[in-house]
Amino acid sequence: MKPPPLDYIRAFTTQDILSVLANAGSDTRILAGGQSLMAMLNMRLAQPSILIDIMHVGELTGVTIEHGKTVIPAAVRQAELAEWQGLSKTLPLLAQMMPWIGHAQTRSRGTVCGSIAHADPSAELPLALITLDGEVALRSRKRRRVVQAADFFSGTMLTCKEDDEFIEAVRFPVSDGKAGTAFREIGRRKGDFAIVSCAAIARGKSVRLGVGGVNDIPFIRDFDGLEVSGIPDALNELAWSLDARGDLHADARYRRELVRNLGAQVIGEALQCAT
Ligand SMILES: Cc1cc2nc3c(=O)[nH]c(=O)nc-3n(C[C@H](O)[C@H](O)[C@H](O)COP(=O)(O)OP(=O)(O)OC[C@H]3O[C@@H](n4cnc5c(N)ncnc54)[C@H](O)[C@@H]3O)c2cc1C
Structure with missing residues (x-):
């Protein structure tokens, strides 16, 4: 058609x-x-x-760092961000996630802001933006506004963007280099959308876990004073609290099991890497 x-x-x-x-x-x-x-x-x-x-608008090109934030304008393709030399230093978690977004061919065309606007619950970039406390810069002829990632997504492929607005850029706070980070996902094949994806950021014994693919919107859970021995219980409790969705690819029970498994892997790895 x-x-x-x-x-x-x-x-x-x-x-x-x-x-x-x-x-x-x-x-x-x-x-x-x-x-x-x-x-x-x-x-x-x-x-x-x-x-x-919008891909021929010069003002919307080029990744920059401004006021402690990495700014990614609307015409920046995913491949350009993945190849940007500052990525692993300023956004180590995002650098780990980029290779999991689709395929080299889709990354060479798809934009970072397009993925945020599309708001697929299994997409890596919305998960990264929420987990890293990023923000979305929206613009219409009448006004400019900045929305925190946690408030931007409102459901499967739904956001708070108005019809007369577009995403001018997304911004991620620059890492201080002290946190440990890790990412894992499970999909049917490499390059497919994730069934479940987990990202972790650890600082000392404080851990943030971001989870995609389970609900209509990626979500985060902060664990304070987490001991390695307490990880299975913490994740079990989290998994049971989830209103996980079931679909053609996986039922809710399998998704909860993936949160336990992938969650434990990324939290363990992030804790090990934290300075
Ligand atoms: C085979 C295949 C596999 C894929 N696998 C994955 C995957 O594993 N993970 C993943 O995350 N994605 C995956 N994708 C999707 C891919 O990442 C897309 O690039 C992304 O979802 C959309 O970005 P785009 O620039 O192509 O947006 P477009 O397709 O051009 O637009 C998508 C939507 O966003 C809106 N939009 C785009 N930019 C803006 C803006 N600046 N302001 C307001 N609205 C805007 C458009 O109007 C449209 O509604 C896959 C795609 C394909 C074809």
Whole structure:
């Protein structure tokens, strides 16, 4: 199947994007890497009458560090971030996660902000943004606002972005280099979306566990004063508290079991790496 006829607009400035969104917001979709949107158009899950291609807007390119945050504008592709030389120093957890996002081919087209906007519950980038206390910079013609990652996602493929807004950039706090980090995921095949993914950040005996794929939105759990011997009980309690979803790929029980297993692996590894 192919999409119904639509208009394609190539933006060259941020103002081009803002004026199209202001005039035809709900009828418009941003086209970034197209790795999710083109499939949605072909399946007619999305039927906009206008596509705005933002990949030729020079203002939206280039990863920078500003005020202690790594800033990733809307036209930065996932492969560009993965190859950015500052990544493993400023965002070691994200550097561990990047190779798990799809395939080299999808990363060479897909953008970081596109994955955040798409808000798939199994996607690695929303999990990273929530676990690392990142934020989303939204812009419309009338205003700019910054939303914390924890408040941005509202459900499966749902966010608080308004129709006349686009994601200008996402920002991750720069690591102080003292935390230990680890990431693991299980999918049906390498490159598939994760059934469950777990990310951990450890500082001394304080551990943050981020979990994707289990609920409609990735979630975090902070454990304070965690001893290695207490990890299985802490994860067991967490797993039972989850309202895990079941689908074609895995039932809720299997997802809870993966939280216990992957959670223990990443927490153990992060604790070992913490200075
Ligand atoms: C075979 C395959 C395997 C994949 N595996 C994985 C995987 O394992 N993990 C994973 O996380 N992803 C995976 N993906 C998805 C991939 O990461 C996409 O690149 C990503 O989900 C969307 O990014 P994009 O730039 O392609 O966005 P697009 O497809 O262009 O857009 C996606 C949605 O976001 C909106 N959007 C995009 N940018 C903005 C913006 N700046 N502001 C507002 N709205 C915006 C669009 O309007 C659209 O609704 C896979 C894709 C394929 C085809």
